[in-house]
Amino acid sequence: MVELTRRQAIEDVASDLFRERGYAGTSIRDIARALSVQGASLYAHVDSKEDVLWAIVDRAASRFEAAADDAERGVASRRPGDPAEAVAALVRAHIQVLTADVDEASVFVHEWRALGEMRRAVILARRDAYEARFRRAIEEGIAVGAFAMTDPAIASTTLLTALNGVATWYDPDGRLPAGRIADHLVDLALRMLEGRA
């Protein structure tokens, strides 16, 4: 990957290290070492260690939101009122963002708790709003009889947790390309919701 800016290079390296060792387990000097500069030199590009975490988490959140926007728009135009299609599109969008930059996505999933109080509250609200999209699609499916009766809150949390779990084992050079993984998770998700005939 070609680095456009030094700032971007810092965030890429930080995503990798934060994913592997966590935010608290990674020092500014660890990040600097991976870039072959002195720790203090990073402060020419970033204001604080937390700013780096925030940049990663905020960008990842925006990617997930934008992908869900596209997914919902696509379903609304092609297959309006089809809850299975809505869930499938959201699952595909989520896995696509997750696999496009698995380091960044992993940091978003696991390290947002290390943010300061205010930023953590902002991300929590965005996570809640994001999960609500899945929950509404599930509620819609239950309402029209397409999905089995379930607690929509548990189902949506469980589904999202399962999707995020892909970040812990996905390997861009692994046996399964991202598209095939998305296929599998769409299958698992829909079976989980639709249940037996």
Added chain:
Amino acid sequence: MVELTRRQAIEDVASDLFRERGYAGTSIRDIARALSVQGASLYAHVDSKEDVLWAIVDRAASRFEAAADDAERGVASRRPGDPAEAVAALVRAHIQVLTADVDEASVFVHEWRALGEMRRAVILARRDAYEARFRRAIEEGIAVGAFAMTDPAIASTTLLTALNGVATWYDPDGRLPAGRIADHLVDLALRMLEGRA
């Protein structure tokens, strides 16, 4: 909860803090402060910070393993050759251990990576062996036609990730008792595996 030994009190407090802030984000002095003693005083009871993490992770691993042993024995005696029953029993066992001590279970799920090389390898092997029990039950179900065709590795990882996700939101004082949560996850798991008729 009454504390039998000081060592146990240290591990309980550490489980809570490791879950909230992570192992790297928790200092020995944080643990000591929660027990109203000086940081150095803890070293009368533990050899190192990592020993505390190891004690928690090792105990949690043993609990999951023992519960799965019981589950498999119970199914073998009551309903041998019933893969749905086998998966249901494993799911119930997992949720039972997870909800019995959600701090300890969360540390097992998330913080084992902070262990040193050798201990991390030991836990990784035990985690793999544990996941293999779920995978075998799923493979068995596919072989006898009880479950839909799926990639058993993806299905077992996804299932376990979904189960572990309960640790992030389970609240002993919440609206759902542990038993009801287990019921829901058994339903979701079996529907995910059995698929449509």
Added chain:
DNA sequence: CCTACCGATCGGTAGG
């Protein structure tokens, strides 16, 4: 369980 202390490392600043 305490005080006193160790060397190492932390996030970050000053000044070039």
Added chain:
DNA sequence: CCTACCGATCGGTAGG
């Protein structure tokens, strides 16, 4: 981007 440095905190030890 560097050197030099700051105060704070880290895991851990000595000695009582």
